Amino acid sequence: MKIIDTCGAPPPADGRVEAREKVTGSGKYAAEYPVEEVCYGVFAVSTLAAGKLKSVKVEKAKEAEGVIEILTHLNKPVVSGFSDETKIRESRLGLAVFHTDRIFFKGQPIALVVARTLEEATYAASLVEGEYEAGPFELDFDKARRKATLASTGREKGSPEAWSQAAATVEAEYTIAAEIHNPMEMHATIAHWVAADRLKLYDKNQGVNNVQRTVGRVFEIPAENIEVFSEFVGGGFGSGLRVWSNTLAAAMAAKMVKRPVKLMLTRPQMFMLTGYRPASWQKVKLGADREGRFLGGWHQAMNGTSTYEDFNEWITGVTRLIYHIPNLKTEGALVPLNLSTPTWMRGPGDCTGDFAIESAIDELSYVLNMDPVALRLKNTAIDKHPNNGLPWSTNYMNECIETGARMIGWEKRPSKPLQLLEGDWATGYGMAVGAWNAGRGYASAGIVMQKDGSVSVRTAMTDIGTGTGTGMRNIAHEVTGIPKNRITIELGHSSLPAAPSQGGSTGLSSVSGAVVAVSNDLKTRLAEYAAGINPAFQGLKADEVQLTDKGIALKTNPGAVVSYHQIWEKNDLKSLELEASSGPGEERQKFAFCSTSAHFAKLRVNRRTGRVKVEKYVCVADGGKIINAQAAANQMSGAVTGGIGMALMEEMLIDARVGGLIANDLAGYHFAVNADTPVIEVAFINKPDVNINPSGAKGLGEVGIIGVAAAITNAIYNATGKRLRDLPVTPDKIIA
Amino acid sequence: MTKHQYSRRFFLRSSVAFTALAALPAGVKAFYVDVENVVLPPKQTLPLKIKVNKREYEVLADSRTTLLDLLRENLGLTGSKKGCDHGQCGACTVHINGERVLSCLTLAAMVPGQEVTTIEGLAEGNELHPMQQAFIECDGFQCGYCTPGQIMAAVACVKEGRTGSVEEIKEFMSGNLCRCGAYNGIVQSIQKVAAQ
Numbered sequence: 001m002k003i004i005d006t007c008g009a010p011p012p013a014d015g016r017v018e019a020r021e022k023v024t025g026s027g028k029y030a031a032e033y034p035v036e037e038v039c040y041g042v043f044a045v046s047t048l049a050a051g052k053l054k055s056v057k058v059e060k061a062k063e064a065e066g067v068i069e070i071l072t073h074l075n076k077p078v079v080s081g082f083s084d085e086t087k088i089r090e091s092r093l094g095l096a097v098f099h100t101d102r103i104f105f106k107g108q109p110i111a112l113v114v115a116r117t118l119e120e121a122t123y124a125a126s127l128v129e130g131e132y133e134a135g136p137f138e139l140d141f142d143k144a145r146r147k148a149t150l151a152s153t154g155r156e157k158g159s160p161e162a163w164s165q166a167a168a169t170v171e172a173e174y175t176i177a178a179e180i181h182n183p184m185e186m187h188a189t190i191a192h193w194v195a196a197d198r199l200k201l202y203d204k205n206q207g208v209n210n211v212q213r214t215v216g217r218v219f220e221i222p223a224e225n226i227e228v229f230s231e232f233v234g235g236g237f238g239s240g241l242r243v244w245s246n247t248l249a250a251a252m253a254a255k256m257v258k259r260p261v262k263l264m265l266t267r268p269q270m271f272m273l274t275g276y277r278p279a280s281w282q283k284v285k286l287g288a289d290r291e292g293r294f295l296g297g298w299h300q301a302m303n304g305t306s307t308y309e310d311f312n313e314w315i316t317g318v319t320r321l322i323y324h325i326p327n328l329k330t331e332g333a334l335v336p337l338n339l340s341t342p343t344w345m346r347g348p349g350d351c352t353g354d355f356a357i358e359s360a361i362d363e364l365s366y367v368l369n370m371d372p373v374a375l376r377l378k379n380t381a382i383d384k385h386p387n388n389g390l391p392w393s394t395n396y397m398n399e400c401i402e403t404g405a406r407m408i409g410w411e412k413r414p415s416k417p418l419q420l421l422e423g424d425w426a427t428g429y430g431m432a433v434g435a436w437n438a439g440r441g442y443a444s445a446g447i448v449m450q451k452d453g454s455v456s457v458r459t460a461m462t463d464i465g466t467g468t469g470t471g472m473r474n475i476a477h478e479v480t481g482i483p484k485n486r487i488t489i490e491l492g493h494s495s496l497p498a499a500p501s502q503g504g505s506t507g508l509s510s511v512s513g514a515v516v517a518v519s520n521d522l523k524t525r526l527a528e529y530a531a532g533i534n535p536a537f538q539g540l541k542a543d544e545v546q547l548t549d550k551g552i553a554l555k556t557n558p559g560a561v562v563s564y565h566q567i568w569e570k571n572d573l574k575s576l577e578l579e580a581s582s583g584p585g586e587e588r589q590k591f592a593f594c595s596t597s598a599h600f601a602k603l604r605v606n607r608r609t610g611r612v613k614v615e616k617y618v619c620v621a622d623g624g625k626i627i628n629a630q631a632a633a634n635q636m637s638g639a640v641t642g643g644i645g646m647a648l649m650e651e652m653l654i655d656a657r658v659g660g661l662i663a664n665d666l667a668g669y670h671f672a673v674n675a676d677t678p679v680i681e682v683a684f685i686n687k688p689d690v691n692i693n694p695s696g697a698k699g700l701g702e703v704g705i706i707g708v709a710a711a712i713t714n715a716i717y718n719a720t721g722k723r724l725r726d727l728p729v730t731p732d733k734i735i736a
Numbered sequence: 737m738t739k740h741q742y743s744r745r746f747f748l749r750s751s752v753a754f755t756a757l758a759a760l761p762a763g764v765k766a767f768y769v770d771v772e773n774v775v776l777p778p779k780q781t782l783p784l785k786i787k788v789n790k791r792e793y794e795v796l797a798d799s800r801t802t803l804l805d806l807l808r809e810n811l812g813l814t815g816s817k818k819g820c821d822h823g824q825c826g827a828c829t830v831h832i833n834g835e836r837v838l839s840c841l842t843l844a845a846m847v848p849g850q851e852v853t854t855i856e857g858l859a860e861g862n863e864l865h866p867m868q869q870a871f872i873e874c875d876g877f878q879c880g881y882c883t884p885g886q887i888m889a890a891v892a893c894v895k896e897g898r899t900g901s902v903e904e905i906k907e908f909m910s911g912n913l914c915r916c917g918a919y920n921g922i923v924q925s926i927q928k929v930a931a932q
Contacts, residue, residue: 015872022880023868023887025815025855032814065779118809119800120779184819184827184881184915234817234881235915267820465879465916630875634918638878641917666824666913673910674919679902 016470016631017489018232018463027232030204031188031264038190039068041253041263042121043245044111044128045272046103049338049659050307051135053101056111061127066120069257070128071112071249073098077256079248081218091218094309094341097245098252103132104308105340106660107272112249114257137338140656141279142175145302148333153301153316154387158327163296166287170363174284174356176709176727178304178652179277179645180270180669181345183464185234187274188264191250197221199254202229203247206240207501208460208494214243215251228494236464237642238344239274241503246273271664275343276652278304279335280315282356286325292368292375296327301353305334306341313342318350318706319357320387321594322397322435323379338659344503346642347702350436351709358432358710359725362717371415372431372714373405380433385592393591393691396622400598401433403683404620408600417721424608427615428719431600434706438593438624438689438698439506442583444497445472445514447522449576451568453549455482455522458490461499461511466701467631471508472515474627475695479519481546497579505595505699508627512695513582521578526552529571530562537562587691595703597621599640599711605719610731612648612716618681619708624698625688636704637680643708645671649728784848788813789857797844804828804839807854815855815884819913826912829885829892830854836892855884858891866932867891870925878916886912890926899930 021027044061046053056072081091082099097109110130115121138144190202199219205211208228216223233240250263265273285298301315316330347354365372382395404410413429414420420427445459457476463469469489477484490496499511520542527545530537530552537545537552546553551563567573602616619640626632649670653663663669688696709727716734717723724733780799785792788811795810804821807813807830816839819827823841830839831853839854858865867890870876877883889912893899898908905926906919914922 015875018880019872020864022877022883023855023864023871024859025813025884027880028814029817029881031818032808034812117798118805119798123779123800182915184817184825184879184913186818232881233879235879237915264818267822267824465877467878631878634875634878634916634921637920638914638917641919642915665822666820667822671913671915672917673913674922675903675906675910677906677917677919679920679923 014484016467017473018469029185029232029234030202030230031190031262033190033202033229035190035192035260038260038262039114039116039257040118040121041112041114041250041261042125043109043249043269044113044125045269046106046108046110046130048103048132048134049106049139050137051103052133053103053110054131054133057129057131058111061113061124064120064124064127066116067113067124068116069114069253071098071114071253071256072110073101076252079218079252080220093214093218093243094306095245097249104306105272105338107269107340109245109249112253114253114261137659139337139339139654139659141304141335141337144337145281145335148302148335150300150331150333153314153330153332154320156329158296160296160298160327160329162327163287166295167290168364168367169285169287170360170367171285172360172363172725174282174359174725176280176352176355178279178342179345179650180652181237181239181274181276182270182666182669182671183235183237183239186265186267186270187239187244187246189247189250190260190262191254192260193254197225199226199251201226201247201251204233204240205230205243206233206236206462206464206503208462208492209498210501211243211247212494215247218248219251226494229492230462231492233462233464233492237346238348238503240464241501242275242343244274267666268664271652271661272340275341275345277345277348278311278313278342280313280352282315282353284356284360286360286364288364288368292370292378294323294325294379297325298329299353299357300331302333302335304337304339304342306339307336309341310334311342313352314349315353318353318435321437322381322433324381324386346639347436347705350434350702351706354432354434354706355709355727358707359713362430362710362714363723373401373410376401376433388592390590390592393593394622394624394687394689395594395596396685396687397433397435397596399685400596400620400622404431404598404600404618407618407620407681407683408602408616410600413718417718420719424606425604426607426719427602427604428715428717429600429602430711430713430715430718431598432707432710432714434597434599434703436505436595436699436702436706438509438595438692439504440584440693441500441506441510442581443499443510443514444579444581445511445518446497446577446579447518449522451564453482453551453564454486454488456488456490457515458496459499459511459514460491460494460496461507462492462502464502466502466507466635467628468502468507468511470631471627472511475512475515476519479516480523481548483549486549505701505703507699508697509693509699512627512697513693514580516694517580517582518578521580523547525576525578526567529567533562533566533570534560536560582693591691593689593692593698595621595623595698595700597703597707599707601711601715603712603715603719605716605734607720610734612729612734614644614678614712617678619704620683621700621703622685623700623703624692625696626684626686627695627697632684632700633682635700636682639701639704640680640708641672641677643705644677644712647709647712647727647729649730651728782845784844786844786847786852788852789854799845801844802840803830803842803844803847803852806844807839813854813856817881817884819882826889827882827885829888829912831888831892836889855888858887865891866929867925870928874921874924874928875918876921876925877918882912882914886914886922890922893926894930899926
């Protein structure tokens, strides 16, 4: 096993492929492309939570200096994909911006002011007023959930009677406040119609091909007529997996004013216009025998959604993923509220469900008077997927747990609360685990080689900060032998080889297969050319040759080299372009795949002020082969940082009487700052999963956050004896 | 400071005026509009001479333009990032006369006569600033959007001598948010440069 300590490891001298652009500020994010004649759009939004928009008073705004046009539902150019209710439904976009007079939530765009400058547009937007017919609204999740009806979320296993006499049982309710992705770059679009049916979009998103398809469907133009640039993406965490109103409205406005329009959401608008993790309620009942073997479980869950679209987080899925629970019932329900539609946020569903399950197991460990590590090791389903019965291709959950316990110094954990006291401070240890079904999508990658032996490896996939590009370079280097400094990466552009959106921890898992395939194709193709010059290369397979900075060589005889120069001259080549695709196959019928993580926290709680100080945090993960150790560790510690925010501070604040959000900016919505986190220690199992894809890498993005919240609250219990089941655990809850 | 100085008291006074006016009955609205036009005058442009990264710019700036928007939208210097536009995230951090400042809370009209340095002005030609190099080597970022602000703040943090411990670095870098959570690498980068 390889332990990668992000602080002690010698940094690779080369860093990420895009590092220089990022540290010099030269990388262009969506709103930063220079576009001639660009003008600025700013949304005016609804001040009401529900009802009908009777009219929009734009007269005052129109008189403001610099205003070019004001787009509303009354004067918009009708977009064909939104022309009637059926088409709006089929668009699956939820909110048909400017194509409805219904108000679904406070903060819904009612007008887009387009002006010559940002200042002019911002000022004029403040002068727009909606006239409404107010309707009834509901934003109180806790109240509304009592009217929801639970329904089964999966096949029931066994029966409730079978464990009614369990030696130890726990039963409790858990809630989590809605959280907002809040990537540092606010969602932004520059829309530029270069012809009547050809659109250029500089857009912040996590999948350029998805944007192409979606916008193409709405405007009813071929997807390939839409060119999407997303070469630098300032974070996503799921918010970039859908196409939102900023992209559509910018395109509509640009069409109307016949000029490129730039629209960047404001930070307060980010709270309602790009999704969020919905508020949730859960109830978990768990029973075990005297030895700690799980006998039965009952997991109920509800999550908030909007009134115009259903979003199901599938919270109970994780209960069917980590442990063997012979008798298991899971149920779920949706709770419509007058908010915008939620969406996937890092570790969707599993992260939520895991908090309840991993808290319940911790509670059970105290009832059984058993170490929570031992209790978990007794029940982890490491032989097969507990839901579909397929054997795991690889599952190193137990190794993750054992390694993490060693790294945190678990033997120092007191077996009951309130043992480590020092003045007002109480110290405690907590742990939890996480898992994620490791997916893979169908992706393509291309290679373009020049006569000088330099190559460009390319895909349409975005890199939202996960290190996809660097991973691609590392794989191409490893497969071909071409030095890293001769490999450049192009990504995040719709004309490049197609790839799925970067989400659900499938990015590198999907594209790595295509990079391996195209790298091998390059070797075989060059061997064929080389054979025309040196017969020793006749009929060689990819793994029998090696590429260098100069040419192609035999693996068995590295002295036998045919130079790229020779190949290019002889075949009169300009450049060599190859493309390959790769996707999941029948291995998915034979095996189940998962990434796993174990989380350990040591923290101090001030029993007088309720302050929590995380002192040491260890995260051990299995993500198959680690392609890029430094970036992977960074991604994991970042996910833990997100989890610390989820556990202790992140909360969408709602005034249910007024019908809208309050404190919707970064002063009101707290996520973890530098001082809120310790230096987070990360380790990987780092063993390839040979079945998932040719690179052996499984995804990591989600599994790093799944389990963090429970590890923290379990540690708070170990420190103080307070079982806190409602996130975020703000100081008031601790001292209450 | 130049004569274009807007004090905190000015803002407090004007917001008190607005609050009071908002509470008035509809009949007094005409008066309200008059007052609004006095307090929030329509667009005014100002000719400004501004020095950014040792280069002089002559611009006609909207009196409402922040330094951040001037840099990003008028001067083509998009390295300084907009993450909140409210002084809450630090992504727009630049140096004014060598000190870290939030450019989104600085009006363009406040900077004539001052030395503004942005991330684009940190390197000497192709030679990266040691902090930029450290961020690459320690992987002090993921998506890179907060990075220019982090680096400008980090350079100032070292200059201010706030690098005595991991805790001190973390405290003095907490005005710069990173949603990717690349704090491990950020701290490590600063330690590295502070030790040089």
